[in-house]
Amino acid sequence: MKSPLLRTSVAAAAAAVLALSACGSSESSDSPAAETANEDLGKDVKAVVDAPKTMTDGTLTVCASFGNPPNAYYTSDHVETGAETDIARVLGPLMGLETQFHETKFASLIPTLQATQCDVIMASLYIKPEREEIVDFVPYMQSGQAVVVSKDNPKKITGYDDSLCGAKIGFQVSTTAEEYVKKQIKKCSEGGGEEIATVKVEDGTMGMQQVQTGQVDTFIDTNSASVYTAGKTNGELQVVGKPFGLIEIGAAVQKDNAQLQDALSKALDELMASGQYEEILSQYDSADMALEAKK
Template sequence: MTKGSRLLTAALAVLISASALTACGTSGTSSSAGEASTSAPAVVKKKASAAALTTPTIETSGQLTICTALSTGNPPTYFTDSENKPVGAEVEMAEWIAKDLGLDAKFVDVAFASIVPAVQAGKCDVIMSSLYIKPERAKVVDFTPYLMSGSAVAAPKGNPKKITGMDDSLCGLKVSAAVGKTATLLAQEQAKQCEADGKAKLTVVQTDQTTAAVQQLVSGQVDAYAGETPVVLYYQKKQANSFEMVGKPFGEIEVGAAVKKGNDELSAALSKSFTAMNKDGAYSQILKRWSMTSLAYKF
């Protein structure tokens, strides 16, 4: 072999080795980024799918943006942990859905009272925040149902005031509730009924946070708490010695993922993904983990 041939052979070997190293490096970086961005809880056993949705179906390609009233908090469906990380049943479902669609999940904290306008304004792609499917809401956003809920009343353990539910047994008492929730509106209606019937005044004490409203009951500042059924069931188990549901849950209603009116492609994708979650078994696992099995939606 001549000196020129040896030099050419060596140069080709260097080029081939460099190409192989570059390819391996790119593959490794992509895989690591994908694993880091999903941040799905251990309970969610789901491999990421190839992204099928892009703008304008979603606001940002590669990302599913979810509006959730995290600051309000609504254990066990959504709230933040000690490290300010979103947790809860709906959070896990949202992360599973995003991964199933081949997207990264990004949560946007929005006040519950402003959450529908937020999705209409394009601040997020979908609302997953225990949003009840009501006719007036269905006129302005499109829903994909995925959970059942309702309202309930709780009292201190032993029910010293003999409260029987959302009725005149609350007249003359103080009830805590979170701003904007259906149970709060029902408590306000009951307060009007107490007054109309000439009975003692029912005082509804509203707070910006569900957890604060519950704490008012636990600390003895109020006589009862009115809130969503999942919240009452969660705290009845978590604080069994100081908190109990009184009467039966009422106002059963569907909870849905809401998107902009007319965004049929995203609605169809969400519906298909929720059905897949149910068939996969992840849906029942998530509900069981958060003591919400009784509130499963029948897909």
């Protein structure tokens, strides 16, 4: 049985990729749009931990990027939606706080947090040693990478392998995908393969559009976004090869903000124990990215 807090259906989230299935122009950087969002999610939730100190009393301000379906994107009415968005909507009230979002470009997320323009980042931020040196994390999902091609796939790309040599590859700036592209460029060069060309974009929506319009041969994005988006394009986009680079993603707080980190961890434990965590992820075809609840 579905939680009463999930009264608003997100089945219409498939409309989030209509621009892709219609081969929309890549000149627009607008995020895809769904028709509904779970705006009331968390409004009836009772706090399970004492409210931590935040930049604005009574409010949890979340830095997020909304060009990343199914994790975070906008409805046609410019309302925030997605798996991460819904998790954030519940975590705030579980700490006695109202959740508000502060839209931030991915490359600016950590600087924005450090400037105290938000309390926490929830934007598919991978937990990496170099990031752990400057922020503290609470893991809440898993993620990985995937290779997306058009149905014609003129370069005959088979996945994250040497079939990428000689291809034009798109990726979102300042993401893990960029690191993997650099590794493949080096591998192709050292192995005598054809040179790889690259195209950087600000959000995944634009990158997927460029695959469909033939501006790039492939786009590397998170596995969740790739599978979700490709599945809504009637075969126009396809994921090839196996997912790679599986890693945890987490809510990032300023270094040594133990009070907020602890409160987020306890709130997440409650969300997972209630069954609502898995329910949220399932609604966005992301159940396989769930973390196991603590025993």
